[in-house]
Structure formats: C-alpha cells, structure tokens
Amino acid sequence: MTVVTYVLYGLIGGGALLALVRLAWGPSLLDRVVATDTLLVIISAGLAVYAALERDPTVVPVLVVVSLLAFVGSVSIARYVGGMLRRSASGDGRDLGLPQAAEEREARS
Template identity: 65%
Template sequence: MTVVAVLIYGMLGLGAVLAMVRLALGPSLLDRVVATDSILVIVAVGLAVHAALQRDPTVVPVLVVVALLVFVGAISVVRYVGGMLLRTGADDDELGGSPAAEQVDGRERGGRS
C-alpha cells in the first residue's frame, strides 16, 4: 500500500472517529443526524477511494446505494423535524417563513386588524 493510500485511509478513519464522538455526545437530535450523515459520507468516500486505488468497479453499485441512503435519510429526518416544529407552533423565523405568511385572512398575526 502506498503512502498516499495510508494517509487517505488514516484521515477518513480519524474523521469517522470524530463523527462517532459527535454522535455519542449529541446533545441534540440534529447534531446526531449530522454526525450520522457524516459517517455515511465517509463510508461512501472510503468506497470511492478503494475503487479508485484498486481499480475495482464492482464497488460502484454499493457506492450508489450508500449515497442514496445518505440523501433519503437526510430528507426524511428534515421532514420529521420540520413536522415537529410545525406541531409545536414554532415562530416563522425559526422555520424560515416568508413575509407573505404573516397575513392571515387580511389581518396580521398579533391580534391587530
């Protein structure tokens, strides 16, 4: 194995360990989601590096599946957390609402008519 391969795999391993620490420590759900996505991205990059260094195209379908898992997982969690925020009645500023959403039936929110 070349020095470059050892350095690449070492950096990927260090990144995975740091992401696992973030996953374990939290403190919030979104921190854990970002850590999980980071670990899956590191796995995908590791597979891509392996495929490139070994010139092994048989890993590419696995790489595509892992990339799709990262995407679908991130979108699912964002929709879940967004639904939780909507149910709790969070402010529009927290959700990134538009100024047009400030008016309901011609009246502004806040009780003024």
C-alpha cells in the same frame, strides 16, 4: 504507493471516527442527523478510495446507493422533527413553546 495508501485510509478513518464521536455526544437530535449525514459521505468517499486504489469496480454501484440513502435519511428525519413543532391554538401560524433545546438546558444549569 503504500505510504499514500496508509495516509488515505488514515485520513478517512480519522474523519469517520470524529464523526462517530459527534454522533455519540451530540446534545440534540439534529446534531446526530448532521453527523450521520457526514459519516455516510465519508463512508462513500472511503469506498471510492478503495475502488481507486485496488482498481476494483465492484463497489461502484454501492456508492450510488449510499449517496441516495444519505439524502433520504436526513430529509425524512428533518421532516419528522419539523412535525414535532407545536402550533399555537389561535391559528395565526406562529410557533410557540418549542421543546427546550438541550444546549439551552445545559447553558442554563
């Protein structure tokens, strides 16, 4: 049983660390949003694993809060970034001249 415990915490901790690596590296804002979303899901999975291993139902309401926070955070940042898009002045609804993405800048240099 203890071996299973170590393996479970190791797998979840490894996933959280790799998501943190992407959160630190991520060349664009949206990469960080995706990494934060995944990190919150991994955190809620870790809380559920803790609750299951210890048979401790104290952290179960926290799971609901974390899962809702992940949704609200990612949607609000996505709408905020979408509001940064520039519209053309001619009024035909087309986008123009978006801010240059970090990957393109990196690929060009």
